[in-house]
Amino acid sequence: MKIVVIGDMDDAIGFSLAGIREVYYVPPEDEEHLKRLVKSLAVRPDVAIVIMTPELYAKVRDMVAEFMREKPFPVFLDIPREGVLKSLEDLVSKALGIRIEFKKRRR
Numbered sequence: 001m002k003i004v005v006i007g008d009m010d011d012a013i014g015f016s017l018a019g020i021r022e023v024y025y026v027p028p029e030d031e032e033h034l035k036r037l038v039k040s041l042a043v044r045p046d047v048a049i050v051i052m053t054p055e056l057y058a059k060v061r062d063m064v065a066e067f068m069r070e071k072p073f074p075v076f077l078d079i080p081r082e083g084v085l086k087s088l089e090d091l092v093s094k095a096l097g098i099r100i101e102f103k104k105r106r107r
Contacts, residue, residue, distance in 0.1 A: 001048035004041055004074075006034070011053055011079070031059050038076075042067040047074040054078045 005015040005023045012025040026034045038060050041047050057064070057078035064076040 001073075002046050003049045003051065004047055005051045006037060006041075006056055007051075007053045007079075008055070015051075026056060028055055034059060035063065038063060038067075041074060044074070050074050050076045052076065052078050054080070 002022055003020055005011065005020050006026055007015065007023070008028065009025055012023045016023045024037055026037065034056055038050070041050050042064075052060075057076070067074075068076060
């Protein structure tokens with residue numbers, strides 16, 4: 001199961017550098033592209049979690065609520081702006097009902 005990120009340019013770069021392999025940059029003004037992308041992710045069986053910036057999530061909140069009523073996955077989450085890593089751990093843990101810890105890689 002995959003974690004997918006939809007965000008602005010900074011978030012897309014940051015999550016890509018953090019190792020998330022499927023990251024989409026969507027300009028805030030491109031609402032139609034955002035809706036098409038969310039619809040396509042909602043029906044993919046390999047996607048477990050879709051993380052979005054609060055600004056983009058707000059534009060598709062009602063659509064996401066419909067998808068989440070129909071089936072348990074993927075879970076759509078909006079990321080807080082401060083303390084992202086700790087907050088992300090908490091959000092994912094609450095959504096999945098299990099504790100997840102992100103560990104730093106050793107080189």
